[in-house]
Amino acid sequence: MVAAFAQMREGNDPIKPNDNLNYAANFLYMLTEKEPEPLEARIFDACLMLHAEHTMNASTFSAMVTSSTLTDPYAVVASAVGTLAGPLHGGANEEVLLMFKEIGSLENVRPYIDKCIANKQKIMGFGHRVYKVKDPRAKILQQLAERLFELTGYDDYYEMALEVEKVVTDRLGHKGIYANVYFYSGLVYRKLGIKPDLFTPMFAISRVAGWLAHWKEQLAVNRIFRPTQVYVGERNISYIPIEEREQL
Numbered sequence: 001m002v003a004a005f006a007q008m009r010e011g012n013d014p015i016k017p018n019d020n021l022n023y024a025a026n027f028l029y030m031l032t033e034k035e036p037e038p039l040e041a042r043i044f045d046a047c048l049m050l051h052a053e054h055t056m057n058a059s060t061f062s063a064m065v066t067s068s069t070l071t072d073p074y075a076v077v078a079s080a081v082g083t084l085a086g087p088l089h090g091g092a093n094e095e096v097l098l099m100f101k102e103i104g105s106l107e108n109v110r111p112y113i114d115k116c117i118a119n120k121q122k123i124m125g126f127g128h129r130v131y132k133v134k135d136p137r138a139k140i141l142q143q144l145a146e147r148l149f150e151l152t153g154y155d156d157y158y159e160m161a162l163e164v165e166k167v168v169t170d171r172l173g174h175k176g177i178y179a180n181v182y183f184y185s186g187l188v189y190r191k192l193g194i195k196p197d198l199f200t201p202m203f204a205i206s207r208v209a210g211w212l213a214h215w216k217e218q219l220a221v222n223r224i225f226r227p228t229q230v231y232v233g234e235r236n237i238s239y240i241p242i243e244e245r246e247q248l
């Protein structure tokens with residue numbers, strides 16, 4: 001669906017799958033109409049595996065809450081996709097590339113990062129709700145990126161990425177903030193010729209396996225999610241008719 005969408009939005013017909021290719025190579029072929037190099041296909045396959053499942057992250061939690069109502073699996077995936085799309089979760093890899101674009105040059109890395117830190121602005125592709133060390137998936141992706149750049153040629157973005165990681169680690173490493181999986185995945189996808197607005201869908205085509213595995217597990221022991229809440233607002237206030245309320 002994602003490969004067909006990418007073709008159709010350019011006014012082209014979807015490309016039929018080639019049964020001689022494996023899943024990863026076939027996806028790249030259907031996306032670009034070009035058979036990928038074996039290393040490109042191998043790297044994309046590794047990306048799919050690295051993103052397929054990652055315990056109780058935000059989108060998987062959404063999937064489980066939706067599953068618990070016994071709705072259909074399409075709705076389960078749709079709610080997970082909605083959660084994944086946010087920039088603090090799966091949308092981060094697209095944001096990382098926008099950041100490199102904004103930085104623009106190697107010399108601008110340090111001033112840019114300094115400015116983000118001074119303004120308490122999050123640096124995309126860094127930090128993790130659970131990992132307080134470099135995300136192990138980022139280490140693998142970095143090695144894959146390195147091999148891909150060797151094959152297809154280094155560019156400014158890779159140099160900038162290494163410098164951004166060095167500066168952020170120097171400045172924020174003491175707070176347990178290191179590169180996460182998205183920091184290098186955007187670079188890899190870009191090098192594979194994938195457009196930035198398809199980065200989050202790349203994540204989704206892989207993570208759908210994890211979401212649906214959790215869906216099945218949830219159904220096996222299902223009870224509807226219904227968290228309690230703690231009210232911390234004002235009490236004993238009187239009702240004001242809407243026309244008498246102050247305009248906000």
Ligand SMILES: CC(C)(COP(=O)(O)OP(=O)(O)OC[C@H]1O[C@@H](n2cnc3c(N)ncnc32)[C@H](O)[C@@H]1OP(=O)(O)O)[C@@H](O)C(=O)NCCC(=O)NCCS
Pocket residue numbers: 087088089090092120121122123124125126127128129130172175177180181182
């Ligand atoms: C992933 C993320 C949401 C985890 O958040 P969290 O564990 O709840 O951490 P918090 O947002 O509470 O941040 C804790 C502290 O670290 C800082 N911090 C966390 N991530 C940061 C980042 N990427 N850049 C700069 N500072 C960051 C916060 O500003 C905060 O500092 P403070 O204590 O001085 O106020 C967060 O690191 C983030 O927004 N990262 C950028 C987006 C991203 O790459 N998301 C993909 C995650 S895999």
